[in-house]
Amino acid sequence: xxxxxxxxxxxxxxxxxxxxxxxxxxxxxxxxxxxxxxxxxxxxxxxxxxxxxxxxxxxxxxxxxxxxxxxxxxx
Amino acid sequence: xxxxxxxxxxxxxxxxxxxxxxxxxxxxxxxxxxxxxxxxxxxxxxxxxxxxxxxxxxxxxxxxxxxxxxxxxxxxxxxxxxxxxxxxxxxxxxxxxxxxxxxxxxxxxxxxxxxxxxxxxxxxxxxxxxxxxxxxxxxxxxxxxxxxxxxxxxxxxxxxxxxxxxxxxxxxxxxxxxxxxxxxxxxxxxxxxxxxxxxxxxxxxxxxxxxxxxxxxxxxxxxxxxxxxxxxxxxxxxxxxxxxxxxxxxxxxxxxxxxxxxxxxxxxxxxxxxxxx
Numbered sequence: 462x463x464x465x466x467x468x469x470x471x472x473x474x475x476x477x478x479x480x481x482x483x484x485x486x487x488x489x490x491x492x493x494x495x496x497x498x499x500x501x502x503x504x505x506x507x508x509x510x511x512x513x514x515x516x517x518x519x520x521x522x523x524x525x526x527x528x529x530x531x532x533x534x535x536x
Numbered sequence: 537x538x539x540x541x542x543x544x545x546x547x548x549x550x551x552x553x554x555x556x557x558x559x560x561x562x563x564x565x566x567x568x569x570x571x572x573x574x575x576x577x578x579x580x581x582x583x584x585x586x587x588x589x590x591x592x593x594x595x596x597x598x599x600x601x602x603x604x605x606x607x608x609x610x611x612x613x614x615x616x617x618x619x620x621x622x623x624x625x626x627x628x629x630x631x632x633x634x635x636x637x638x639x640x641x642x643x644x645x646x647x648x649x650x651x652x653x654x655x656x657x658x659x660x661x662x663x664x665x666x667x668x669x670x671x672x673x674x675x676x677x678x679x680x681x682x683x684x685x686x687x688x689x690x691x692x693x694x695x696x697x698x699x700x701x702x703x704x705x706x707x708x709x710x711x712x713x714x715x716x717x718x719x720x721x722x723x724x725x726x727x728x729x730x731x732x733x734x735x736x737x738x739x740x741x742x743x744x745x746x747x748x749x750x751x752x753x754x755x756x757x758x759x760x761x762x763x764x765x766x767x768x769x770x771x772x773x774x775x776x777x778x779x780x781x782x783x784x785x786x787x788x789x790x791x792x793x794x795x796x797x798x799x800x801x802x803x804x805x806x807x808x809x810x811x812x813x
């Protein structure tokens with residue numbers, strides 16, 4: 462990866478070694494990768510879909526927050 | 537009573553009252569289905585939140601469906617590595633399928649790319665630029681604030697490009713020091729990457745590769761660095777941008793291009809109909 466930017470590299474990459482955990486969830490039937498930010502909130506990181514129209518959905522834009530509700534499923 | 541509240545307000549005095557009143561005038565008994573009124577909403581658990589939704593929610597009237605898609609390229613253009621969260625970033629893995637959707641969706645007739653970005657991953661930026669450049673639908677770019685480094689190929693990939701009179705474009709070389717992560721850090725490799733950027737910009741604008749390279753390595757403009765800062769009309773005079781303008785100019789240009797495309801398609805349809813007759 463080559464960064465071509467006017468910003469100093471140490472500013473851009475500060476904290477890149479900090480570990481982040483991403484989870485796969487399904488929102489309205491669309492597979493989405495989220496990063497949990499609190500007990501009941503997560504931020505969308507990316508959409509995993511082969512339907513290009515899913516990427517036009519403003520509610521699924523990366524960076525938008527979603528609420529996580531626990532659900533119980535019998536095994 | 538007042539010491540419960542602490543401020544001497546009347547809230548504490550009236551607090552027991554709603555609890556008592558609530559039992560009397562709660563809407564729940566009203567909703568119980570009575571045999572005399574057919575069509576009454578049955579008091580199911582589902583109807584309670586449904587009726588709550590209608591109580592106090594204000595909605596603005598729905599906007600008419602727009603025939604253009606606005607793509608804002610902001611912050612860093614993020615490539616193969618997820619950047620730390622202090623960066624505002626444009627994620628190329630989201631932008632690329634979005635461009636596919638724009639090209640494919642018949643309701644979208646034009647693309648407006650608004651850029652205010654500090655640069656980013658070379659390959660991600662070039663990928664976005666290559667996608668926009670190969671679209672059949674009209675595209676207009678508008679550089680606001682700053683469109684630096686890799687933002688320039690993205691800006692020039694549109695069919696018509698505008699820059700605000702006070703917006704800047706910084707042209708500088710790709711750097712060797714520390715900017716290469718996980719690739720063979722050879723000078724030739726970097727030179728090749730740089731040539732790709734130069735080639736893309738030169739192919740899509742009126743500037744020559746030699747002139748663009750000269751801008752990249754010009755000394756005396758940037759503090760402790762080589763490169764050039766182009767403000768508004770400088771970028772237009774050098775042939776990188778088409779015109780100095782703002783939002784209304786961008787939308788006017790896009791609408792004009794959409795009209796031309798519609799007219800062109802109508803003409804083709806007429807010709808084909810004529811051939812069939």
